[in-house]
Amino acid sequence: MNNKRIGATLLALAAAATFAGCTSPSATKPTLMDVKTVVVIYAENRSFDNLYGHFPGANGLQNVTAASARQLDRNGAALPTLPPVWNGLTQTGLTPAVTQAMTVSLPNAPFAINDPNGFNTPLSTTTRDLWHRFYENQMQIDGGRNDKFAAWADSGGLVMGYYTMNEASLPLWKVAQKYTLADNFFMGAFGGSFLNHQWLICACTPVYPNADKSPAATSISAVEADGVTLKTAPNSPASALGGPPKFVNDGNLTPDFYAVNTMQPAYQPSGNKPAAGGDKAYADPQTPTTLPPQTQTHIGDLLNDAHVSWAWYGGAWGDALAAAQSGQAGVINGKNLTAPNFQPHHQPFNYFADLAPGTPNRAQHLRDGGLDGAEFIKAIDAGTLPQVAFYKPQGNLNEHAGYTDVASGDRHIADLIAHLEKSPQWNNMVVIVTYDENGGFWDHAAPPKxxxxxxxxxxxxxxxxxxxxxGYVDHTQYDTTSILRFVTRRFALPELPGLVVRDKALAANGQKPMGDLTNALDLRSGAAE
Structure with missing residues (x-):
């Protein structure tokens, strides 16, 4: 038989197979409906360049030039050097100790914190904290130029620090190599943990009604007419080389009474104690940083309406709650459950009235992740996670500068991934690991407007x-709300109002829409979804 006849015969057999009901390889791909369990793990306070600036194939530090990384002073002039790391890079008594004096005259450029020929500060060392606040973050971004991080910081040159990583030094690096790393993913809101946790669950900014007539009146920020820039105080150093800036009032509230920097929940566990003689399940409402209960629609409401099971697992939640109720000042069985091991402002659902103490909603959905995540791991191993599960590591395992290190949290999350990969639910699971915000660390990528x-x-x-x-690097434009978009699409939920507003704002500014993370998945598209 000649080649032409062989080819004709093969084509005929293929056609016959198709007519017989055989499917093409693409038709055997899973669809979005095959995703049965979504797990979100929310770590703390790291920019992309700070941890993954050298990841192969990613938009990292290799794309940074001297000009694009150069930091400007408060007057717009180029800084001759980076400011010192005010109060030192590491705390006194830590090994290695890096004092402020040792950080004078750093070149105006990014630097490796763990460089053996530099500060030689390993991932296991806790560095000092950095400002990560709503207005400062916008002032540092400077319209997308990212050139005033050192100018509007309380940590001086530390903002330009990053870690030189590889699969041997960072456990999650190996995980990123195996699966998908998104290198164009932005924190949902400017600023810090409090606000970005709210955006994770509701794409909304909390409100404090009539704040000007409340105990929080003194926390209303003094802002310039542009709505972005804090008013500097008369005694603020003119140059970043002279010290951290000072402001007229860098508060927790905007002039129109939105809560943008850390406020405490009205329910325990809270960073604020109960009122004297009051209900121990509540925080004192007269304390200026106690935020009134919120009533906006959150993702839990939409999941409830659609009869989709969900839960928030807070690391050390049960012990922190017991400590608050017992009046033991955050100590149970000799364990410290106040900061740094438990942060009430990292528990966003605890701010909402429909999850108040005593409600069935709270009992069902706010769950104890356990000390060191032990209860969360039990649910993973037993295959009893709900359809949508959020997990927040306790403080010493969340990678936040100032009170913990990178290594501890990274090992913890990598261990969770190992458990998830062996879970009975794994075959139909999508896990998203991300960071709530940049923690004040510089990143070279301009956020979309x-x-x-x-x-x-x-x-x-x-x-x-x-x-x-x-082994994929996903360049799709995402932000924290992309997690909500993914959950919304998978479970056919209504869009949260904040998602609609963001889409319209992106379009009005000529920006691409935010992705919903499906580009990171190898799924068959179409009506079968």
Missing amino acids: ADRWGPGSRVPALVISPFAKQ
Whole structure:
């Protein structure tokens, strides 16, 4: 038989197979409906360049030039050097100790914190904290130029620090190599943890009604007419080389009474104690930083309406709650459960009235992740996670500068991934690991311009799943709200109002729409979804 006849015969057999009901390889791909469990792990305070600036194939530090990284002073002139790291890079008594004097005259450029020929500060060392606040973040981004991080910081040159990483030094690096790393993922809101946790669950900014007539009146920020820039105080150093800036009033509230910097929940566990003689399940409402209960629609409401199971697992939640109720000042069985091991402002659902103490909603959905995540791991191993599960590591395992290190949290999350990969639910699971915000660390990528709330600086994000594209760097534009978009699409939920506002703002500014993370997955599209 000649080649032409062989080819004709093969074509005929293929056609016959198709007519017989055989499917093409693409038709055997899973669809979005095959995703049964979504897990979100929310770490703390790292920019993309700070951890993944050298990840192969990613938009990292290799794309940074001397000109694009150069930091400007408060008057717009180029800084001759970076400011010192005010109060030192590490705390006194830590090894290695890096004092302020040792950081004078750093070149005006990014630097490796763990460089053996430099500060030689390993991932296991806790560095000092940095400002990560709503207005300062916008002032540092400077319209997308990212050139005033050192100018509007309380940590001087530390903002330009990053870690030189590889698969041997960072456990999650190996996970990123195996699955998908998103290198164009931005924090949902400008500023810090409090606001970005709210954007994770509701794409909304909390409100404090009539704040000017409340105990929080003194926390209303003094802002310039542009709505972005804090008013500097007369005694503020003119140059970043002279010290951290000072402001007229850098408060927790905007002039129109939105809560943008850390406020405490009205329910325990809270950073504020109960009122004297009051209900121990509540925080004192007369304390200026106690935020009134919120009533906006959050993702839990939409999941409830659609009869989709969900839960928020807070690391050390049960022990912190017991400590608050017992009046033991955050100590149970000799364990410190106040900061740094538990942060009440990292528990966003605890701010909402429909999850108040005593409600069935709270009992069902706010769950104890356990000390060191032990209860969360039990649910993973037993295959009893709800359809949508959020997990917040306790403080000493969340990677936040100032009170913990990178290594401890990274090992913890990598261990969780190992458990998830062995879970009975794994075959139909999508796991998203990301960071709430940049923690004040510089990143070179310009955030897309959208609404008044964000997005802010770029942060790392990993998509981990048997459905994830393998060894893939995803350049799709995402932000924290992309997690909500994914959950919304998968479970056919209504869009939260904040998602609609952000989409319109992006379009009005000529920006691309935010992705919903499906580009990180190898799925068959179409009506079967």
